[in-house]
Amino acid sequence: MGSRRLALARLHGLFAVYKPSGLKWKHLRDTVELQLLKGVNAGKPPAPEQRVRFLLGPMEGSEEKALTLTATSVPSLTNHPLVCGPAFTSLKVGVGHRLDAQASGVLVLGVGHGRSLLTDMYNAHLTKDYTVRGLLGKATDDFCEDGRLVEKSTYDHVTREKLDRILALIQGSHQKALVMYSNLDLQTQEAYDMAVRGLIRPMNKSPMLITGIRCLHFAPPEFLLEVQCMHETQKQLRKLVHEIGLELKTTAVCSQVRRTRDGFFTLDDALLRTQWDMHSIQNAIQATAPRVAVELEKSLRPGLGTPAAPQP
Amino acid sequence: MRLVALAARVRLGWRLSGSGPELRPGRGHWTAAGRSRSPREADTPVFQYVGERAARADRIFVWGFSFSGALGVPTFVLPGAGPEPRAGSRPRRRIQPVPYRLELDQKISSAACGYGFTLLSSKTKDVTKVWGMGLNKDSQLGFHRSRKDTIFSMGNNSYGQCGRNVVEDEIYSESHRVTRLQDFEGQVVQVVCGQDHSLFLTDKGEVYSCGWGADGQTGLGHYNITSVPTKLGGDLAGVHVVQLATYGDCCLAVSAEGGLFGWGNSEYLQLASVTDSTQVNVPRCLPFSGVGRVKQAACGGTGCAVLNGEGHVFVWGYGILGKGPNLVETALPEMIPPTLFGLTEFNPEVQVSLIRCGLSHFAALTSDDARGARGCGVWCGSHGDSGQVVHLMLLPDRLEPGPGLRATWTAQQGVRGDRGPS
Numbered sequence: 001m002g003s004r005r006l007a008l009a010r011l012h013g014l015f016a017v018y019k020p021s022g023l024k025w026k027h028l029r030d031t032v033e034l035q036l037l038k039g040v041n042a043g044k045p046p047a048p049e050q051r052v053r054f055l056l057g058p059m060e061g062s063e064e065k066a067l068t069l070t071a072t073s074v075p076s077l078t079n080h081p082l083v084c085g086p087a088f089t090s091l092k093v094g095v096g097h098r099l100d101a102q103a104s105g106v107l108v109l110g111v112g113h114g115r116s117l118l119t120d121m122y123n124a125h126l127t128k129d130y131t132v133r134g135l136l137g138k139a140t141d142d143f144c145e146d147g148r149l150v151e152k153s154t155y156d157h158v159t160r161e162k163l164d165r166i167l168a169l170i171q172g173s174h175q176k177a178l179v180m181y182s183n184l185d186l187q188t189q190e191a192y193d194m195a196v197r198g199l200i201r202p203m204n205k206s207p208m209l210i211t212g213i214r215c216l217h218f219a220p221p222e223f224l225l226e227v228q229c230m231h232e233t234q235k236q237l238r239k240l241v242h243e244i245g246l247e248l249k250t251t252a253v254c255s256q257v258r259r260t261r262d263g264f265f266t267l268d269d270a271l272l273r274t275q276w277d278m279h280s281i282q283n284a285i286q287a288t289a290p291r292v293a294v295e296l297e298k299s300l301r302p303g304l305g306t307p308a309a310p311q312p
Numbered sequence: 313m314r315l316v317a318l319a320a321r322v323r324l325g326w327r328l329s330g331s332g333p334e335l336r337p338g339r340g341h342w343t344a345a346g347r348s349r350s351p352r353e354a355d356t357p358v359f360q361y362v363g364e365r366a367a368r369a370d371r372i373f374v375w376g377f378s379f380s381g382a383l384g385v386p387t388f389v390l391p392g393a394g395p396e397p398r399a400g401s402r403p404r405r406r407i408q409p410v411p412y413r414l415e416l417d418q419k420i421s422s423a424a425c426g427y428g429f430t431l432l433s434s435k436t437k438d439v440t441k442v443w444g445m446g447l448n449k450d451s452q453l454g455f456h457r458s459r460k461d462t463i464f465s466m467g468n469n470s471y472g473q474c475g476r477n478v479v480e481d482e483i484y485s486e487s488h489r490v491t492r493l494q495d496f497e498g499q500v501v502q503v504v505c506g507q508d509h510s511l512f513l514t515d516k517g518e519v520y521s522c523g524w525g526a527d528g529q530t531g532l533g534h535y536n537i538t539s540v541p542t543k544l545g546g547d548l549a550g551v552h553v554v555q556l557a558t559y560g561d562c563c564l565a566v567s568a569e570g571g572l573f574g575w576g577n578s579e580y581l582q583l584a585s586v587t588d589s590t591q592v593n594v595p596r597c598l599p600f601s602g603v604g605r606v607k608q609a610a611c612g613g614t615g616c617a618v619l620n621g622e623g624h625v626f627v628w629g630y631g632i633l634g635k636g637p638n639l640v641e642t643a644l645p646e647m648i649p650p651t652l653f654g655l656t657e658f659n660p661e662v663q664v665s666l667i668r669c670g671l672s673h674f675a676a677l678t679s680d681d682a683r684g685a686r687g688c689g690v691w692c693g694s695h696g697d698s699g700q701v702v703h704l705m706l707l708p709d710r711l712e713p714g715p716g717l718r719a720t721w722t723a724q725q726g727v728r729g730d731r732g733p734s
Contacts (some may be wrong), residue, residue, distance in 0.1 A: 152356050153358060154360045154362075157364050157365075187637055189636050189638050192572060192635070212656060249362040250361065
């Protein structure tokens with residue numbers, strides 16, 4: 001009883017954190033779990049149970065010096081934290097779509113009963129938004145800026161039009177793949193209605209598919225892309241930058257991958273490093289709970305009920 | 313003993329060189345693995361694959377039914393003609409389902425598709441050459457030189473569509489006869505050919521026609537054959553026409569103010585909005601209020617499409633029109649949702665810039681004003697024919713050579729895309 005249990009009862013649901021680059025997702029999850037445990041254990045403990053013990057003590061108001069047994073109610077020490085340690089030693093925290101160590105951005109975590117919502121989010125196959133920063137003129141072995149240099153090349157022939165053309169080509173071929181992997185019979189009216197609403201996308205395993213890609217900023221050698229994709233890994237996004245460089249007849253590496261939206265969690269919902277404590281997380285869970293419920297219910301409705309990415 | 317010592321020294325040497333980055337003393341201090349031995353980034357050579365002012369070459373892509381040779385690749389029809397050994401045992405390719413690049417030495421300026429044949433034109437300094445491939449049963453192909461501003465016609469003239477008088481029992485195959493047409497007032501800026509008739513548009517905005525008129529497609533007020541190009545009247549009198557479209561027996565014209573006129577066959581409800589008769593032999597104005605200002609029209613065998621000033625496509629007629637399997641025929645234009653052409657909140661500025669029709673399929677070229685990139689969507693209906701275009705789909709879908717497509721021309725059974733310079 002007490003505020004600890006209440007605090008724990010409010011810790012069930014989904015929330016998003018901002019993962020800085022350089023941190024592994026597993027360490028982040030462990031850190032969040034530790035901070036939550038600290039918060040829960042710091043709450044007021046329940047009042048200790050009382051038990052009756054017969055204590056030997058001098059009788060009051062008597063002149064005899066003999067010790068007699070008196071019944072007293074003393075607190076029981078069996079649940080004292082100094083005896084058996086903190087009340088809660090582990091909390092079940094799950095991670096949604098992972099981010100690798102060099103990437104940064106929105107990472108969705110689930111606590112307690114919220115972990116089943118993580119599975120639902122995965123099965124909804126929603127798209128994610130990334131901003132990817134590339135650097136022309138270099139090629140490395142792991143497509144990152146600090147990898148082993150493989151080749152350097154000139155890039156003064158690259159213009160914004162050529163880059164836009166390559167991006168349109170990529171988007172077009174992925175559009176075809178979206179339709180193919182969605183396993184829809186295109187001759188039906190339902191397929192037509194879904195296509196009109198822009199909802200065609202695969203609802204089971206598929207390779208990385210890009211639903212939208214465009215260049216936000218181009219200042220050679222740097223360029224900034226915004227990618228909307230699904231079923232991706234960050235390494236595949238870096239490889240995409242490398243392949244864009246090859247298509248432009250030069251080379252490119254990726255200097256930053258940042259996730260700006262994961263399903264319906266955006267950067268505004270993501271908690272910063274300073275906010276990874278129990279109260280902020282509880283507030284975040286409560287703030288996003290209605291939106292999560294609505295979106296997941298929409299997406300799990302059979303047939304036409306699969307939403308595309310919400311407005312960013 | 314010596315062998316053993318040698319082996320030991322070799323092994324030592326390998327070990328020394330193998331553990332280089334970690335143990336090599338370098339300049340007397342330990343440096344991070346992988347950094348000390350690799351050459352400095354500034355010392356690596358810089359490769360140049362493309363010069364600064366490299367320009368893109370124009371390319372032609374072909375796809376569709378290839379038995380007639382209309383695609384222009386000999387090995388599709390006669391595998392033995394290829395340079396590879398034992399190519400003759402390979403079966404000939406019936407359908408080319410994805411765009412295939414046609415390698416030509418000449419720079420092609422325009423292309424047109426007919427029923428089983430293709431004509432390409434290339435401009436050299438003083439002459440324009442016409443190249444043809446495909447069926448030549450009626451001598452529709454033939455090497456011929458032309459100067460600018462003159463119209464020549466060749467091929468089957470059984471209905472006078474070549475603009476010259478019909479000769480009874482004329483044999484059209486292996487004929488070298490090419491007629492020069494000169495009876496127009498003004499320069500001819502556009503020529504469109506239907507199934508058995510031809511339409512000409514002059515720079516003054518006047519329309520001339522010749523050929524078969526049993527469905528009224530010549531628009532001259534009668535249902536007879538016309539052998540000489542004659543000016544059209546009806547609702548087109550006094551109207552400055554900027555574009556003509558025809559493919560089968562129905563014709564559409566777009567005026568400079570954005571109005572639409574139609575005549576010809578109306579069995580498939582193409583002109584049913586203004587008249588109930590199935591043959592209209594005088595051009596009639598088609599006042600479609602929801603369409604807005606018409607920029608371009610395209611007429612297929614049974615369906616028609618127009619493109620308005622905002623980049624929206626409207627279809628009507630019969631057959632697979634692009635609005636799902638439930639819409640089979642309509643007399644009034646219906647807009648195709650722009651999401652089918654790639655409009656999303658990610659790309660809000662996608663607009664259709666060009667439309668063309670084949671006998672039973674449509675093609676649209678999109679352009680994104682913000683990015684200048686172009687995509688191509690093709691949708692088609694099959695009336696039993698297979699493999700007409702890339703996908704037998706009801707939905708406009710993007711093709712791979714999307715960006716930079718300047719124009720596409722469609723034929724009954726083949727489609728051609730031509731990549732422009734940008």
